Amino acid sequence: MTESSGMDIDDASLRLTIDIISAVAFAFPRTAVDLGQDEIIECLPNALREIQKRMTNPFRAFISSKEARRAMHCAKVFERACRDMLVHIRHCDLNNLPKNDVGRQLLDVRRPDDGCALTDEQLIAEIGTFLMGGLETTAHTLSFTLYCIAANPIVQQHIVQELLAHNLLRSTKHEPLDLTFDRLAQLLYVDAVLKEAMRMFSVVAGFPRITDQDFYLENLRIKSGSFIYVSLYALHMSGLLWDKPEVFNPDRWFSHDNLKDSYAHDTSLTTDVDNNIRTFLPFSNGPRSCIAQVISATSKHGMLLTKHIL
Numbered sequence: 052m053t054e055s056s057g058m059d060i061d062d063a064s065l066r067l068t069i070d071i072i073s074a075v076a077f078a079f080p081r082t083a084v085d086l087g088q089d090e091i092i093e094c095l096p097n098a099l100r101e102i103q104k105r106m107t108n109p110f111r112a113f114i115s116s117k118e119a120r121r122a123m124h125c126a127k128v129f130e131r132a133c134r135d136m137l138v139h140i141r142h143c144d145l146n147n148l149p150k151n152d153v154g155r156q157l158l159d160v161r162r163p164d165d166g167c168a169l170t171d172e173q174l175i176a177e178i179g180t181f182l183m184g185g186l187e188t189t190a191h192t193l194s195f196t197l198y199c200i201a202a203n204p205i206v207q208q209h210i211v212q213e214l215l216a217h218n219l220l221r222s223t224k225h226e227p228l229d230l231t232f233d234r235l236a237q238l239l240y241v242d243a244v245l246k247e248a249m250r251m252f253s254v255v256a257g258f259p260r261i262t263d264q265d266f267y268l269e270n271l272r273i274k275s276g277s278f279i280y281v282s283l284y285a286l287h288m289s290g291l292l293w294d295k296p297e298v299f300n301p302d303r304w305f306s307h308d309n310l311k312d313s314y315a316h317d318t319s320l321t322t323d324v325d326n327n328i329r330t331f332l333p334f335s336n337g338p339r340s341c342i343a344q345v346i347s348a349t350s351k352h353g354m355l356l357t358k359h360i361l
C-alpha cells in the first residue's frame with residue numbers, strides 16, 4: 052500500500068474478526084485467507100440481506116430471481132465454511148483444547164429429550180450462529196470506532212497518553228509491554244472510546260420482542276402478545292437521555308463515578324436512576340442478550356490496540 056492509496060478498514064476488520072473468532076472459539080489454527088474462507092466475508096451479507104427481505108415478504112421464498120439465487124449460493128458457501136469448521140473440530144485432539152473452547156463444548160452437548168449428541172446439521176447450525184452473531188457486529192463496531200478516532204485528533208492524543216502511561220507504546224525509553232487482560236482492563240479511556248462509538252453507531256439497530264404482559268407506555272396500552280421493536284438508535288441518540296447525543300465525546304463516560312469501573316458489556320451501570328430505564332444497551336438485555344459480551348468487549352479492545360490496526 053502506498054501512502055496515498057486508501058485502505059478498506061472494514062474489510063481488514065472483518066478478516067481480523069473472523070480469524071479471532073475462529074481461533075478463540077474453535078481453536079482454528081489457520082487464518083481465513085489461508086483457507087479461502089474470506090468468501091464468507093463476501094457471502095454472509097448477501098445471505099443475511101435475503102433473510103431480512105423474507106422476514107418482511109415471506110413470498111420471496113417462492114419467487115425465483117437473480118438476487119435470490121445469488122443469496123442461496125452465498126448461504127451454501129457459508130454453510131460449507133461451517134462444515135469445514137466442524138470437520139476441523141472433529142479432527143482436533145479434544146484433550147489438548149481448553150475446556151471453554153466452544154467447539155469442544157458443542158461436541159459435549161447432549162439433547163435433553165434423548166440424551167444423544169447433536170447431529171452434524173445441528174452442530175453446523177450452532178457454528179453458523181456463532182459466526183453470524185459475531186462477525187459483522189464486532190468488525191463493523193471496530194471500523195466505526197476507528198472512524199471516530201480518525202476524525203477526532205484530540206481523542207487520538209488521549210489514547211496515546213493512556214497507552215504511554217501504561218507502557219503499552221514503544222517510546223525512546225522502553226519497548227512496549229505485552230497486552231494482557233489485566234492491562235486491557237486498566238485502559239479506561241480506550242474503554243470509554245469504544246462505548247461512545249457503540250452508543251453512536253450501534254451495529255445492531257434494535258431488537259424485536261413479544262410482550263408477555265400488558266403494560267403502559269405513558270398513556271398507551273401495549274397488550275400482552277404484542278410485537279414490539281426496541282430501537283437502539285433511538286435510545287442511544289435521545290436528547291432526553293444524553294447530553295448533546297450527536298457529539299462524539301468519550302469523556303461523558305467519566306461523568307458518573309461508577310462508570311469508571313465498568314466494562315463495555317456491563318450495562319447495569321448505565322441506568323437512568325430517576326426513570327429506572329437502561330440507557331445503553333448495545334448487547335441488548337435479559338436472557339436473549341448477546342452471549343459473547345465479555346469476549347466481544349475484550350477482543351475489540353485487543354483488536355483496536357493491535358499493531359495491525361493502530
Ligand code: HEM
Nearest residue numbers: 184185188189192255258333334335339340341342343347
Ligand atoms: C460488538 C460486538 C457485538 C454486538 C454489538 C452484539 C450485539 C448483540 C445483540 C444486541 C444481541 C441480542 C439480539 C436480541 O436481543 O434480539 C446479540 C445476540 C447474540 N450474539 Fe452478539 N454482539 C456482538 C458480538 C458477538 C460475538 C463476538 C458473538 C459470538 C462469537 C456473538 C454471538 C451472539 C449470539 C449467538 C446471540 C444470540 C443469543 C440468543 O439469542 O440467546 N455476538 N448480540
